[in-house]
Amino acid sequence: MRIKDFDDLMYYLTKYENNPRKLLKLRKIFDKPKQILDSADIKELISNGTLAKIKQIDNEGFNKLHPAIVSKMIGENAKYVDDESLLGLTMIVDEVAKNENVDISDLEYIGDGSYSKVYKLGNKVIKFGKNRLTDKIPYHKRILQPLIRRKILEGKNDLYIEISEYLKHDNTITDEDAYLVYKELREDGIIWLDAKKENLARLEKDNVAHFNEPINEKTEAMGYFPETIKKEDVLKKGDLVIIDTDCLYREQDFYKVHFDDNINTDFYLMCEQEYQMEKHANKPTEISRDSDDQLER
Numbered sequence: 001m002r003i004k005d006f007d008d009l010m011y012y013l014t015k016y017e018n019n020p021r022k023l024l025k026l027r028k029i030f031d032k033p034k035q036i037l038d039s040a041d042i043k044e045l046i047s048n049g050t051l052a053k054i055k056q057i058d059n060e061g062f063n064k065l066h067p068a069i070v071s072k073m074i075g076e077n078a079k080y081v082d083d084e085s086l087l088g089l090t091m092i093v094d095e096v097a098k099n100e101n102v103d104i105s106d107l108e109y110i111g112d113g114s115y116s117k118v119y120k121l122g123n124k125v126i127k128f129g130k131n132r133l134t135d136k137i138p139y140h141k142r143i144l145q146p147l148i149r150r151k152i153l154e155g156k157n158d159l160y161i162e163i164s165e166y167l168k169h170d171n172t173i174t175d176e177d178a179y180l181v182y183k184e185l186r187e188d189g190i191i192w193l194d195a196k197k198e199n200l201a202r203l204e205k206d207n208v209a210h211f212n213e214p215i216n217e218k219t220e221a222m223g224y225f226p227e228t229i230k231k232e233d234v235l236k237k238g239d240l241v242i243i244d245t246d247c248l249y250r251e252q253d254f255y256k257v258h259f260d261d262n263i264n265t266d267f268y269l270m271c272e273q274e275y276q277m278e279k280h281a282n283k284p285t286e287i288s289r290d291s292d293d294q295l296e297r
Helices: 006-015 020-029 033-038 042-047 050-057 059-063 066-074 076-080 083-099 175-187 266-281 291-295
Strands: 108-112 116-121 124-129 148-153 159-165 190-192 200-202 240-242 248-250
Touching: 033 050, 033 066, 042 050, 042 066, 042 108, 050 059, 066 076, 066 083, 066 116, 066 124, 083 116, 083 124, 083 148, 083 159, 175 190, 175 200, 175 240, 175 266, 190 266
Parallel strands: none
Antiparallel strands: 108 116, 116 124, 124 159, 148 159, 190 248, 200 240
């Protein structure tokens, strides 16, 4: 019996999953876990449960693979990450796993965003991305507060990491809800270019960083313009928050930016038109009368 690649591992694990004696023998010959890890992409490794199975067969060897797993999470830009930076990112991911009482082998793949690969570990979302439209964003209480949101690599091979709470999709959120959030930000001098209901979720607990170790709230490591940070009431469970933070602009910066063709601005244009109509009419319209109840119900 020889295990030389990912397909071999899956074959033998399936064949002997109910045979402890054979699994023990499998563990003794399993001497190249890195080679197996390298033979498949991260989605395949997660969907087939291979990470957990490698850990089960060779726990000590698996612990040495954490940097390789984080490298696969990052994707193609991982080749530009130096060893020291990769070690730092691995320590961050391991700390998240520890905080959530899970292991990196419990990693879940959520999907690809416009600019990011998105994973779930425990009750935290980890995003690795590139080519962000907004390196820094204005602070607002209506934004899901991240644990970290910062650039790791500069230049054309840039890399970002963002970690925040995981919030479930809520199909009760409407276009009207999205407009009311747009309007609230607009009145606070922020333009939300990627405004849409799919970028909203309802809080399951207070909108603060939930982590066992103390975290400095509202620092530049969270990706905010320092001058926009202010102390205000924290949103509570059930309140609406923006979960995609890539297209939030200070009003004074908005007209200097280059818009990406991947962003559909149709709903933004509708929101801005409605906002301007309300503003110039100088009276509330039907869509805005119950804004407090709808945003914080």
